[in-house]
Amino acid sequence: MRVSKQTMERHHKEIIAIASTMLRERGVLGVGVADVMQAAGLTHGGFYRHFASKEALIAEATSAAFAEILDGLEKAAARKGATAALEDYISGYLSQRHVDQPSRGCPIPAFGADAGRESASIRAEFEAGVDRLLAWIAAGLRCAEAERTAKAIELLSLMVGAVVTARASGDQALSKKILAQGRRSAGNLVSV
Numbered sequence: 001m002r003v004s005k006q007t008m009e010r011h012h013k014e015i016i017a018i019a020s021t022m023l024r025e026r027g028v029l030g031v032g033v034a035d036v037m038q039a040a041g042l043t044h045g046g047f048y049r050h051f052a053s054k055e056a057l058i059a060e061a062t063s064a065a066f067a068e069i070l071d072g073l074e075k076a077a078a079r080k081g082a083t084a085a086l087e088d089y090i091s092g093y094l095s096q097r098h099v100d101q102p103s104r105g106c107p108i109p110a111f112g113a114d115a116g117r118e119s120a121s122i123r124a125e126f127e128a129g130v131d132r133l134l135a136w137i138a139a140g141l142r143c144a145e146a147e148r149t150a151k152a153i154e155l156l157s158l159m160v161g162a163v164v165t166a167r168a169s170g171d172q173a174l175s176k177k178i179l180a181q182g183r184r185s186a187g188n189l190v191s192v
Helices: 003-026 034-038 046-049 054-081 082-093 096-100 107-115 120-140 145-168 172-190
Strands: none
Touching: 003 046, 003 054, 003 107, 034 046, 034 172, 046 172, 054 082, 054 107, 054 172, 082 096, 082 120, 082 145, 082 172, 096 145, 096 172, 107 120, 107 145, 120 145, 145 172
């Protein structure tokens, strides 16, 4: 049975969205072609009508994960201003909800370590997403323009480290302390 171009495009977008979610939940090694296709309600054999390889899927899913986050951030900044949007982002990023729900969160703590070991195409998508996120953060900082990139890197590194450490902690009380200290430290960076 032939499938229309519109149906193929819809399936392609669904596969990307599912892979993006799985990537943030499970990391690169936890995303299998069969699992993604099954979750999309499609056959494993149909995968190659959409992608040349698993690597191509992961590269597109990486781009989609960053786009999902950044599209929301850019809309928030347009609504309330860059600094207010950044303050809200920090609060949400360094929350128990973000720690407990990686599938909808930032891709950096979810699979950053994996991305560094992957192919050039996957690394390129990851780096482009990080660059775009750093630029968005820098726009919300209240410091001299010459310091913004360095402060954005410092802030993002602090937030990612806090989330990774809080997720790795088996102790809920310690996780909460890590996040609270992360919010205080991030707040100090933003207010300078």
